[in-house]
Amino acid sequence: MxxxxxxxxxxxxxxxxxxxxxxxxxxxxxxxxxxxxxxxxxxxxxxxxxxxxxxxxxxxxxxxxxxxxxxxxxxxxxxxxxxxxxxxxxxxxxxxLEPILPYNKQSDSSHTHISLHRSCSALREMEVAEPWLSILRKLDGVEVSLPTLEQECCGFGGTFAIKSPEISAAMTADKCEHLLSPNPQSILSGDCGCLLNISGHIKHSGDKRPCTHIARFIAQRFGIQHD
Incomplete structure (x- = not known):
């Protein structure tokens, strides 16, 4: 929506x-x-x-x-x-969205600090990692951090997480450590599978910081929703 x-x-x-x-x-x-x-x-x-x-x-x-x-x-x-x-x-x-979003209509410009997970598909297959970063940096009040070792997979990989759960869990733990290291208020990504994987690990660890799709975050900053 x-x-x-x-x-x-x-x-x-x-x-x-x-x-x-x-x-x-x-x-x-x-x-x-x-x-x-x-x-x-x-x-x-x-x-x-x-x-x-x-x-x-x-x-x-x-x-x-x-x-x-x-x-x-x-x-x-x-x-x-x-x-x-x-x-x-x-x-x-x-x-x-990145080149056409009406940035001047943003309603919430309060400061917030997010950590951005740019997925394997965004970085390598679709090559949309730069628009993900650019659209967030164009928003007023948004501080963006990128994790160290950004090129590494979060451990989801579709069925990989099911077929190799121990390896997947170790990869996810490393990715979450890097995403949380800058002490962001929330974690964003544009890949739903990665978000499910990362948010599951973070919640299991007791951390209550939200993991949110970039689209939801932007919609909130613009104060809009689909009727």
Whole structure:
């Protein structure tokens, strides 16, 4: 809903196809190409209106659609051509918002200190790490800290956290230590899986600082919500 509120703030009318499902990343990352292909084809059909940009509020899901869908289909096939077409108009949410957000409409400019987790997908697949940082630095009153060893994974990695829980937990502990080291008031990210992983570890440790999606944080600073 925060994503919708921000897009509406930028004068976009939102179309939300009710038939959309998971992007298919879980089976794809588990080596199950056939079910991943089925989900991809369903998604391609659901978002078949070629006039509209497709905005995805999670970098890993955006990367699945933009970069991995075309690899699931035979080159030159109708499905492959349609996957490439969808890829060409798919954007990660913060990347899309950063150049068009009306920053002068910000209602809350009180000082706050956040620590930003820029995910593996943001850094390497979608290459949207800079827009994540830029949009926050353009907000009045927001102090942004980046963790040391930022390039390291938070330990989620989709099914990796389930298949290798001990390794994942150790990686998450390291990431949380680095994120909390600057003593921020909250932690932000634009990847939902990372947020679930990081917030779970922090809450389990007894720390009550919130872990929030960048879109929610920005919507709060602008004092908006979707009706």
């Amino acid at each position: 925060d994503a919708i509120a921000l897009l509406e703030l930028c004068n976009y009318q939102i179309v939300f196809p009710q038939a959309q499902t998971c992007c298919g990343q879980p089976p794809y990352n588990s080596g199950e190409a056939s079910p991943a292909k089925d989900v991809a084809w369903h998604t391609i059909q659901v978002f078949s209106d070629k006039k509209l940009p497709v905005i995805v509020p999670s970098a890993s899901c955006a990367a699945m659609i933009k970069h991995h869908y075309p690899t699931l289909f035979d080159t030159g096939s109708t499905e492959h051509k349609q996957a490439i077409e969808l890829s060409s108009r798919t954007y990660e949410l913060i990347e899309f």
